[in-house]
Amino acid sequence: MRTLNYLLLAVRDPLKSAELYSKLLGRExxxxxxxxxxxxxxxxxxxxxxxxxxxxxxxxxxxxVEISFSEESxxxxxxxxxxxxxxxxxxxxxxxxxxxxxTFVVEDPDGHRLRPFVLANNPR
Numbered sequence: 001m002r003t004l005n006y007l008l009l010a011v012r013d014p015l016k017s018a019e020l021y022s023k024l025l026g027r028e029x030x031x032x033x034x035x036x037x038x039x040x041x042x043x044x045x046x047x048x049x050x051x052x053x054x055x056x057x058x059x060x061x062x063x064x065v066e067i068s069f070s071e072e073s074x075x076x077x078x079x080x081x082x083x084x085x086x087x088x089x090x091x092x093x094x095x096x097x098x099x100x101x102x103t104f105v106v107e108d109p110d111g112h113r114l115r116p117f118v119l120a121n122n123p124r
Contacts, residue, residue, distance in 0.1 A: 005044055005045055005046060006045075006046045006047075006048065007045070007046070007047050007048065007065075007067070008048045008050050008055075009047065009048065009049050009050065009065060009110070009112055010050060010052035010055055010059040010110070011049045011050065011051065011052060011110045012051075012052060012109070012110055013051070014032075014033070014034065014035060014036055014037045014049040014050065014051050015032065015034060015037065016109070017037065017049045017108065017109070017110065018032060018037040018049060020087065020089075020108060020109070021037070021039065021047070021049065021108075023087060024084070024087075024114065025039055025041065025047070027039065027041075034051070035050070035051040035054045036048060036049065036050050036051065036054075037049040047067075061111075065112045065113065066105075066112070066113035066114075066115055067112065067113070067114055067115070068115045068116075068117060069114070069115070069116045069117070070116075070117065070118070070119075071116050071117060071118045072118065072122075073118055073122065074102045074118055076116075076118065077095060077102050077103065077104065077116050077117065077118050078095060080116045081095050081104050081116070084106050084114070085106070089106035089107065089108065089114070090106060090107045091104070091105075091106050092105045092106065092107055092113065093105035093115075097120075099120070100117070100119065100120055101117050101118050101119040101120040101121075101122070102117065102118050102120070103115055103116065103117035103118075104116065
């Protein structure tokens with residue numbers, strides 16, 4: 001049986017990207033080199049930051065991936081927004097109610113989208 005448990009993001013500078021992702025994920029990577037950085041999350045999901053110039057086959061231009069983070073409440077989404085905007089991330093969608101829930105979107109320096117959200121049916 002196939003298991004989706006690994007995301008690879010093409011980045012311009014894995015070590016520089018790791019400075020940001022360590023803050024976003026609240027943990028340090030388990031592996032770190034000039035060409036690759038690996039995080040293992042408590043859920044078992046692995047996120048790799050791979051130097052785009054070293055990937056074979058060569059990826060399309062970096063960016064274009066959206067990673068979603070579920071939150072506990074609208075207040076926690078707002079707190080994440082405040083934290084991430086202080087980090088200087090580019091806001092591409094301000095906090096807003098959508099049909100599925102309350103959310104916002106920022107981009108990392110490589111153009112990957114990060115979307116925290118809380119589902120609309122969440123009582124909090």
